[in-house]
Amino acid sequence: xxxxxxxxxxxxxxxxxxxxxxxxxxxxxxxxxxxxxxxxxxxxxxxxxxxxxxxxxxxxxxxxxxxxxxxxxxxxxxxxxxxxxxxxxxxxxxxxxxxxxxxxxxxxxxxxxxxxxxxxxxxxxxxxxxxxxxxxxxxxxxxxxxxxxxxxxxxxxxxxxxxxxxxxxxxxxxxxxxxxxxxxxxxxxxxxxxxxxxxxxxxxxxxxxxxxxxxxxxxxxxxxxxxxxxxxxxxxxxxxxxxxxxxxxxxxxxxxxxxxxxxxxxxxxxxxxxxxxxxxxxxxxxxxxxxxxxxxxxx
Amino acid sequence: xxxxxxxxxxxxxxxxxxxxxxxxxxxxxxxxxxxxxxxxxxxxxxxxxxxxxxxxxxxxxxxxxxxxxxxxxxxxxxxxxxxxxxxxxxxxxxxxxxxxxxxxxxxxxxxxxxxxxxxxxxxxxxxxxxxxxxxxxxxxxxxxxxxxxxxxxxxxxxxxxxxxxxxxxxxxxxxxxxxxxxxxxxxxxxxxxxxxxxxxxxxxxxxxxxx
Ligand code: SF4
Ligand code: SF4
Numbered sequence: 001x002x003x004x005x006x007x008x009x010x011x012x013x014x015x016x017x018x019x020x021x022x023x024x025x026x027x028x029x030x031x032x033x034x035x036x037x038x039x040x041x042x043x044x045x046x047x048x049x050x051x052x053x054x055x056x057x058x059x060x061x062x063x064x065x066x067x068x069x070x071x072x073x074x075x076x077x078x079x080x081x082x083x084x085x086x087x088x089x090x091x092x093x094x095x096x097x098x099x100x101x102x103x104x105x106x107x108x109x110x111x112x113x114x115x116x117x118x119x120x121x122x123x124x125x126x127x128x129x130x131x132x133x134x135x136x137x138x139x140x141x142x143x144x145x146x147x148x149x150x151x152x153x154x155x156x157x158x159x160x161x162x163x164x165x166x167x168x169x170x171x172x173x174x175x176x177x178x179x180x181x182x183x184x185x186x187x188x189x190x191x192x193x194x195x196x197x198x199x200x201x202x203x204x205x206x207x208x209x210x211x212x213x214x215x216x217x218x219x220x221x222x223x224x225x226x227x228x229x230x231x232x233x234x235x236x237x238x239x240x241x242x243x244x245x246x247x248x249x250x251x252x253x254x255x256x257x258x259x260x261x262x263x264x265x266x267x268x269x270x271x272x273x274x275x276x277x278x279x280x281x282x283x284x285x286x287x288x289x290x291x292x293x294x295x296x297x298x299x
Numbered sequence: 300x301x302x303x304x305x306x307x308x309x310x311x312x313x314x315x316x317x318x319x320x321x322x323x324x325x326x327x328x329x330x331x332x333x334x335x336x337x338x339x340x341x342x343x344x345x346x347x348x349x350x351x352x353x354x355x356x357x358x359x360x361x362x363x364x365x366x367x368x369x370x371x372x373x374x375x376x377x378x379x380x381x382x383x384x385x386x387x388x389x390x391x392x393x394x395x396x397x398x399x400x401x402x403x404x405x406x407x408x409x410x411x412x413x414x415x416x417x418x419x420x421x422x423x424x425x426x427x428x429x430x431x432x433x434x435x436x437x438x439x440x441x442x443x444x445x446x447x448x449x450x451x452x453x454x455x456x457x458x459x460x461x462x463x464x465x466x467x468x469x470x471x472x473x474x475x476x477x478x479x480x481x482x483x484x485x486x487x488x489x490x491x492x493x494x495x496x497x498x499x500x501x502x503x504x505x506x507x508x509x510x
Contacts, residue, residue: 005353005354006351006352008350008369071407072404074404082384084385085387087383087384090381145412146382146408146412148413148415299416
């Protein structure tokens with residue numbers, strides 16, 4: 001209605017570094033899930049992916065907190081204070097513990113896996129699953145509990161985060177397995193069975209992910225002032241290129257079609273394209289969520 | 300560890316509950332409170348603890364300027380204190396919401412959770428800073444700097460628990476509004492003659508982060 005003559009603008013709160021942090025924990029959680037499929041649940045088809053999965057999970061989870069520490073004003077103090085002044089009602093409080101325990105557990109799990117101790121591998125793998133879910137799910141809760149932002153403040157947020165984590169993790173595993181088999185083994189033959197079944201999983205995960213996005217937006221478009229405004233901003237406004245084209249079209253819909261059609265699913269070229277597109281799309285999703293969610297001023 | 304602020308809450312009985320009433324019928328939009336706050340609290344360039352949002356409505360000759368002095372609402376149920384992972388955002392027994400510079404790590408979570416956007420990162424300290432009702436002055440029996448500076452006495456500060464105080468009298472007898480009560484934070488800054496148009500969020504054309 002009115003025209004603003006003077007107002008004070010807030011600073012951007014959570015920036016790109018947080019998007020990268022979410023992206024890395026997501027990839028880590030996703031690849032950890034793949035690695036537990038054979039040792040934890042006895043799906044031996046996925047065994048060749050296990051070792052690679054756990055190594056990727058650990059490395060990414062060591063990388064992820066670095067982005068977080070770069071973002072906070074007082075990195076060393078933050079590590080100390082998180083443990084000493086624990087605030088049980090803050091979702092972020094639990095992060096420090098998860099970010100320590102989950103890589104530790106993954107390392108133990110990996111060591112037993114490389115030593116070939118099946119029983120202990122299974123135990124630590126099963127312990128790791130809820131941790132992997134938590135370490136990524138809690139990042140969704142962080143956003144969901146910021147009540148001021150309608151885009152974040154939804155119960156779907158942790159679930160959306162979990163699914164996008166698994167999607168990007170599976171894509172990364174497909175790429176890594178193809179690279180390893182092609183260039184770093186003696187036979188130089190890609191394990192087609194494994195890659196194609198991972199691609200099938202990717203397809204179904206993408207279906208669920210797209211459905212969740214649809215649920216989220218259909219409710220947002222009918223919600224209150226800020227929710228509507230932010231949904232328009234994402235769909236038709238300045239964020240639409242990143243949200244509609246990069247995240248959903250390039251990142252989810254086209255890869256889903258590629259892995260759903262048997263002809264393209266069985267082609268390594270198309271699989272590589274699909275996995276790469278999906279990884280770019282999920283990175284866009286993190287940036288859209290973190291940045292777009294707070295792009296609109298609140299009052 | 301238990302609450303690091305326990306010792307600061309000693310002798311809590313019969314404490315006041317501080318709050319503010321802003322009478323917009325008296326406000327002329329002179330921004331004096333803004334300047335007084337900047338001077339009192341040594342707020343660096345580019346950020347404000349309290350500011351006066353100003354909008355223009357209508358077409359000539361039917362035009363008006365509406366003002367909305369903005370500050371931390373010192374909410375009764377402050378979301379900033381709930382989300383802070385290290386208990387750096389905390390509330391005194393008399394209701395003033397504080398930031399503990401020894402604890403704050405600058406994670407900015409509270410900034411994104413506060414529905415009123417009154418928290419900012421202090422560029423020199425790298426941690427959160429915001430209006431604290433000039434607690435040093437209040438503890439010494441003085442009024443907050445903005446209240447004292449206002450030439451039209453549009454800002455009134457006082458004890459909400461005391462039914463005889465000026466703030467309680469105004470809240471009881473005048474139509475008062477609070478900002479975004481639907482956020483569930485139960486703010487303790489009341490506005491008389493409030494124009495909701497000053498609350499409307501800006502369209503995309505005026506987005507901040509493009510500038
Ligand atoms: S206005 Fe914001 S910063 Fe102030 S107490 Fe309420 S939630 Fe906290
Ligand atoms: S920036 Fe400081 S006050 Fe705000 S949530 Fe983080 S530690 Fe708490």
